[in-house]
Amino acid sequence: MKLNDQALEMLRNVFSYYSSFEEFYNDRPFGLNFDSEEDAKELFDAAKDDDFWYLTMYYISSDSLVIKGQNKTLDDIKEELNNKDISKYKRIILELDNKNYPGIEDLNDINIDIYVKYSGTPGFCSIDEFTNMRAFFNTFMETYPTENLSSLEKITLAYDHVKFFEYQDVDDPEHSLDSRNMAKIFKTGNIVCVGYTYLFCQLLKEMGIESAVMSVLDTEENDGFAHARAIVNITDAKYNINGLYIFDPTWDSSEEMYLIETPDGKRYYDNELDNDEKIIKELPRTISYNYFLIPAYEYKKYFPNEIIDTFEMYPSNKEVGITSDLNVDVLSSEGSKFSEIINILPDVLRTTKRIEGMSEDKIDEYIDDAMNLIIKKRFNIMSSTHRFN
Numbered sequence: 001m002k003l004n005d006q007a008l009e010m011l012r013n014v015f016s017y018y019s020s021f022e023e024f025y026n027d028r029p030f031g032l033n034f035d036s037e038e039d040a041k042e043l044f045d046a047a048k049d050d051d052f053w054y055l056t057m058y059y060i061s062s063d064s065l066v067i068k069g070q071n072k073t074l075d076d077i078k079e080e081l082n083n084k085d086i087s088k089y090k091r092i093i094l095e096l097d098n099k100n101y102p103g104i105e106d107l108n109d110i111n112i113d114i115y116v117k118y119s120g121t122p123g124f125c126s127i128d129e130f131t132n133m134r135a136f137f138n139t140f141m142e143t144y145p146t147e148n149l150s151s152l153e154k155i156t157l158a159y160d161h162v163k164f165f166e167y168q169d170v171d172d173p174e175h176s177l178d179s180r181n182m183a184k185i186f187k188t189g190n191i192v193c194v195g196y197t198y199l200f201c202q203l204l205k206e207m208g209i210e211s212a213v214m215s216v217l218d219t220e221e222n223d224g225f226a227h228a229r230a231i232v233n234i235t236d237a238k239y240n241i242n243g244l245y246i247f248d249p250t251w252d253s254s255e256e257m258y259l260i261e262t263p264d265g266k267r268y269y270d271n272e273l274d275n276d277e278k279i280i281k282e283l284p285r286t287i288s289y290n291y292f293l294i295p296a297y298e299y300k301k302y303f304p305n306e307i308i309d310t311f312e313m314y315p316s317n318k319e320v321g322i323t324s325d326l327n328v329d330v331l332s333s334e335g336s337k338f339s340e341i342i343n344i345l346p347d348v349l350r351t352t353k354r355i356e357g358m359s360e361d362k363i364d365e366y367i368d369d370a371m372n373l374i375i376k377k378r379f380n381i382m383s384s385t386h387r388f389n
Contacts, residue, residue, distance in 0.1 A: 015044050063090040070119065074101045086112055093117060093124075098182075098202060098315060100134055118183075120205075120315025121198045125183035133183040137206050144355055146207050150238040152293075155247070156352045158203035160286045163249040165191045165199075193250040197228045200249050201314040204232065211314050214246075217307040231296065231311065239344045243335035246299060248291035257283040259369065269373050284366065289345065289374050295335025338378065346371060 014032070018024035021044045025037065034040040065086060069077045077094070086092065091113040098118045107114055108127055115124040125133075140161065146154055168190045170178045179190035182199050191199075201211045211232045218226040229248040234241050259281040261267050267280060294302050336344075346367050353363045 011043055018044075021045070064093055065089040065091070066093045067095065069094055069096045069101075071097070074103055077101075078107075081107075081110070086110070091115060094127075096130070098134075098205075100138065105131055116183075120202055121180070121182050122194070123177035123181040123184070125181055129183040129187055133186050136186060137202065140203065141206055146355075149351070149355070151209060151234055151236040152239050152241050152348055153351050153355075154207045154209060155204065155232060155234070156292075156348050157355060158200055158207070159247060159249055159252075159289075159292060160352065160356065161203065162196055162200040163253040163288070164285050165189075165196065166254045166285075167191065167250065193228045196250040196253060197230050198314070200230050200247065204230075205315060213312045213314050214308060215310045215312075216303070217309050218305055227306075229291075230314075239348065241293075241336055241344070244296035245335065246291070246294040246296060246302075248294075251291045252288040254285035255288075257285075257287055257373075259283065269369070269376065281369075283369055283373075287366070287370050287373060289370060290377050293336075293341055293345075295337075297335050298338075342371070342375065345374070 014029065015024060018027070021041055024044055025040055034043075065084060065088075067077060067080055081092075089112065092110070092115070094107075094114055094116050096116055096118045098120050104127060114127055116127060116130045117124050118130060144157060146157065149157070165185070166189075168179065169192050170188070170190050178184040178188045179192045180194040180198075182195065182202060185191045185195050185199065197213050201213060204211045209232065211230050214229055214231050216227050216229070227250070229246060229250065231244060231246055233244050236242065255271050257269065257271050258273060258279045259267060260270055260273060260277050261280050263276050269283070273279060291302070299306075299308075349367050349370060350363055353366060358366065
């Protein structure tokens with residue numbers, strides 16, 4: 001179904017009176033008909049979600065030209081544009097894979113707005129934002145010699161880079177995709193759980209590692225998606241790590257962390273400081289691994305208040321399953337115990353930090369702090385209630 005922008009806005013005003021699609025479709029005004037119920041549902045969902053409305057309407061608006069560029073070269077895309085009368089459209093939607101398109105910036109010379117929709121992330125971006133994002137991934141791959149790293153070492157390298165970003169949502173709800181779309185993140189510096197997860201999964205993809213995105217609900221709230229994290233099926237002969245594992249770079253991300261001393265001389269690690277305590281050492285942003293390499297079969301021990309809602313293979317977004325009763329236990333009975341992970345983590349971190357360029361004396365200090373943190377905090381995680389971001 002194709003509608004112009006004015007008709008879409010009128011429909012949005014109509015939809016705003018209804019709390020659910022079923023209520024709208026059963027009680028809609030006389031004469032408001034659609035080609036199919038699926039068409040009506042697509043429009044209703046777009047209209048009720050401020051974040052996606054103006055983006056979704058580009059697809060269904062007759063004022064938009066959609067160019068499907070996946071699995072095509074830039075020359076193929078240019079040829080298709082040359083064969084179209086683009087003067088009839090207000091905008092071009094360019095669907096791309098998240099990969100390099102050398103010379104794509106030349107399309108900025110076209111005198112029409114171009115929006116890029118690339119695989120593996122929600123929303124749209126500009127060509128300049130897309131190329132800036134690709135520059136990050138290219139620099140990452142050029143800087144770090146990953147070909148001789150094991151799977152777990154590659155995952156750790158990606159994890160360190162993603163959790164270095166500081167959690168920051170946008171102030172304007174109408175632009176919340178700016179903290180979820182990878183290309184927007186590099187422009188604005190805003191990032192939330194969806195952004196962390198997609199960025200982590202894309203870095204893994206660049207290194208040849210498949211992953212999936214999982215969305216979870218808080219059972220106490222149960223009012224929609226509450227959080228997103230990554231899940232990876234690992235086979236690593238070097239460290240004898242095999243099975244399905246959970247990674248949450250959001251909850252391990254770059255909050256301030258300190259080694260603190262109390263007035264009576266006791267020392268502990270925390271991100272908060274009381275007036276009568278002093279900071280012995282400020283720790284690096286990447287120091288936390290509390291939600292790193294969590295065996296899927298132990299999911300409920302770490303996240304007792306959650307319902308797993310979806311698994312989506314990255315970057316195809318193909319849903320593996322959707323049900324509030326989905327349990328990770330049925331997906332994997334494999335996985336190393338916490339005691340085994342503790343034993344191999346120092347070696348994994350040492351290799352990764354060397355690749356990152358950290359000096360040997362700093363590596364020893366980093367590992368000591370990281371292990372102290374994880375040993376003291378990880379057991380407490382299993383009995384705590386988490387704030388969803």
